[in-house]
Amino acid sequence: MATYVLIPGGGADPWYWHLLVDELRDRGHDVVAVDLPSDDDSAGLAEYADAAVEAVGDRENLIVVAHSLGGFTGTLLCDRVKVDLLVMLQAMVPKPGESPGEWWAATGYEQARREQDERDARAPDDDRTLFYFDTPPELIAEAAKHPRGQSATPMMKPWPLATWPDVPTRFLLARDDRFFPAEFLRRVVQDRxxxxxxxxxxxxxxxLSHPKTLADRLEKYRLDLTEHP
Structure with missing residues (x-):
């Protein structure tokens, strides 16, 4: 049995993981959906890492799944506790000395998003298409009941690690994402x-859009790690 530790992206609470939580628990695993203090202006990356460490407690056999902005917290957790595998899920890839706020310009995100918006003919205020291109409508409606602010505080200070944590790492890309376009992320992951x-x-x-497929991918990573440590 593994313990899957799910690190949310910006302004997200544990609800967003509930379908994946069910999938993984049905397969016999422990699951921790971390609740980060994203709407607390006194909390930065250090406090986010503290919250993740506290949520893990004394659990072992950890597989960390870090989504979007959670890439900064997930990597810090890997530096604090023993982790068997880190899965970066459509995640921001930190670089030593770079803050989350600097990441956007450093990676060329703005141009990549502008080009994606032009390809999609997406209206600038159409957040539904931006984030939920193929999520079922009933889940989009439910997500609206879970508003969570995202403080700018964790964007201010540099990612504090000198190197990438010494943990086996996989990156799983959602190819239909309009917010982090696939071509953009392929380049960032290769470069960094x-x-x-x-x-x-x-x-x-x-x-939310493909919880079973996501669980299948995570389980394949886990089995690959067991067979080829």
């Missing part, structure tokens, strides 16, 4: 991690 990302269908919230 030196690996080719794996790909699955899904928008920016694949835990």
């Amino acid at each position: 991690l030196g690996i080719v990302p794996d790909e699955m269908p899904g928008d920016h919230m694949p835990m």
Whole structure:
């Protein structure tokens, strides 16, 4: 049995993981959906990492799944506790000395998003298409009941690690995401991690749009790690 530790993206609470939680628990695993203090202006990356460490407690056999902005917290957790595998899910890939706020310009995100918006002919205020391109409508409606602010505080200070944590790492890319376009993320992952990302269908919230497929991918990673440690 593994313990899956799910790290949310910006302004997200544990609800967003509930379908994946059910999938993984049905397969016999422990699951921790971390609740980060994203709407607390006194909390930065250090406090986010503290919250993740506290949520894990004394659990073992950890597989950390970090989504979007959660890539900054997930990597810090890997530096604090023993982790068997880190899965970056449509995640921001930190670089030493760079803050989350600097990440956007450093990676060329704005141009990539502008080009994606032009391809999609997306209206600037159409957040539904931006984040929930293929999420079922009933889940989009439910998501609206879970508003969570995202403080700018964790965007201010640099990612504090000197190197990437010494943990086996996989990157899983949702190829239909309009917020982090696939072509953009392929480049960032290759440049910063030196690996080719794996790909699955899904928008920016694949835990809602394709929870079973996501669980299948995570389980394959776990089995691959067991067979080829």
